[in-house]
Amino acid sequence: MKETSVRDHKRLLLIDDDPNLILLVKDYLEFRGYEVITAENGREALEVLELDIPDMIICDVMMPEMDGYALVQHVREDARTNWIPVLFLSAKGQSQDRVKGLNTGADVYMVKPFEPEELVAQVESSLKQVSRINLRPSKGSETGPKLHVPPEVELTPTELKVVQYVARGLANREIAEQMKVSQRTIESHVSNMLGKTGLHNRTELARWAIESEMA
Structure with a gap:
């Protein structure tokens, strides 16, 4: 067995x-x-x-x-x-x-x-x-404070794609190349998501995507 x-x-x-x-x-x-x-x-x-x-x-x-x-x-x-x-x-x-x-x-x-x-x-x-x-996300949650994100947060389809790339560890420049847009556009999407979620940086954004099973 x-x-x-x-x-x-x-x-x-x-x-x-x-x-x-x-x-x-x-x-x-x-x-x-x-x-x-x-x-x-x-x-x-x-x-x-x-x-x-x-x-x-x-x-x-x-x-x-x-x-x-x-x-x-x-x-x-x-x-x-x-x-x-x-x-x-x-x-x-x-x-x-x-x-x-x-x-x-x-x-x-x-x-x-x-x-x-x-x-x-x-x-x-x-x-x-x-x-x-x-197994890493559950272990990773122990390495930092619990993330507090409002449950009603809704991402646009483009934001969802961007945050999935962020969770994979890609830099804004690399995400821009993958999505064929400017780096400034990606930075704007990341900034908007930080504002929506109340998170402080890309690392927390990546953790949230992984723990929420978006990535």
Whole structure:
């Protein structure tokens, strides 16, 4: 029972344009207790992500319509999905290929052909890491005074997006680049949110977003 605890109710999104590999990996992961949803390319995967947020993404790199690199960029830029661990599967095993994959935003890079047991081990390791990160907000609340924010505070959709980036640790300049607006505009949004919430700085704003499960 202890061995399967990490797998309980975990949903994995598997993306590959090779139907044989999809069948093989899906069967193996389901046999090990995971729920697996599939897509044939990055474009189809984005459609899946509009409706369903998996616990992890396992993705081929070279695919038609949208490759793994482009997909991961979309995943990392969306506040709904940027926390999801991504494992790249690729036939390209050169050092520069691995570096590019990890720099693009993948958490793990595995080269085909691979041992199914190693894939499961990497999946479990990534899911455990996410679980550890998710424990941080409750611990973080002990490191500072309790935040007192009026319960009726309402953020605009743009403010919500900005505060999610703040919670991820991005500077105003980086947020401006992501949202394609001026840094002054981002500073104005942050200032407005501090006024609405009565908080004192960006650190408290980030804590509030995390503790309120906005991030």
